[in-house]
Amino acid sequence: MPLVIFRSKAAADITMFAENARRIFEIIGRPESARGVITAEQVPDALQRLTAAVEQEKAQQKEASADTGNDEPESKPTQARGVTFSQRAFPLIEMLRAAQKKNAHVSWGT
Numbered sequence: 001m002p003l004v005i006f007r008s009k010a011a012a013d014i015t016m017f018a019e020n021a022r023r024i025f026e027i028i029g030r031p032e033s034a035r036g037v038i039t040a041e042q043v044p045d046a047l048q049r050l051t052a053a054v055e056q057e058k059a060q061q062k063e064a065s066a067d068t069g070n071d072e073p074e075s076k077p078t079q080a081r082g083v084t085f086s087q088r089a090f091p092l093i094e095m096l097r098a099a100q101k102k103n104a105h106v107s108w109g110t
Contacts, residue, residue, distance in 0.1 A: 008106045010098035014091045021108070024089060027053045035109040040099065043106060047096040054086040054093070
């Protein structure tokens with residue numbers, strides 16, 4: 001499963017590398033599988049779990065930057081920064097929010 005495509009009638013498709021989707025599946029309490037669905041009834045719980053994980057990551061980053069005395073993560077432009085989990089999760093969070101508003105399912109597959 002090299003790519004995972006999330007789909008919902010409430011939003012455009014989202015394509016994600018499987019290794020990044022793996023962490024999302026863990027957070028929302030879903031087994032990693034080639035296909036699956038988050039029903040409309042399960043969307044609010046999945047959204048809450050994912051946003052909580054993003055907030056936790058942001059708090060850890062803030063704490064880490066405070067420990068190093070670096071309040072501005074962009075103060076060293078030559079230092080390469082990787083893509084954070086919150087950046088990777090953002091499109092799916094938006095899809096879950098849209099699905100919640102429209103009472104729609106979110107499914108995934110390849």
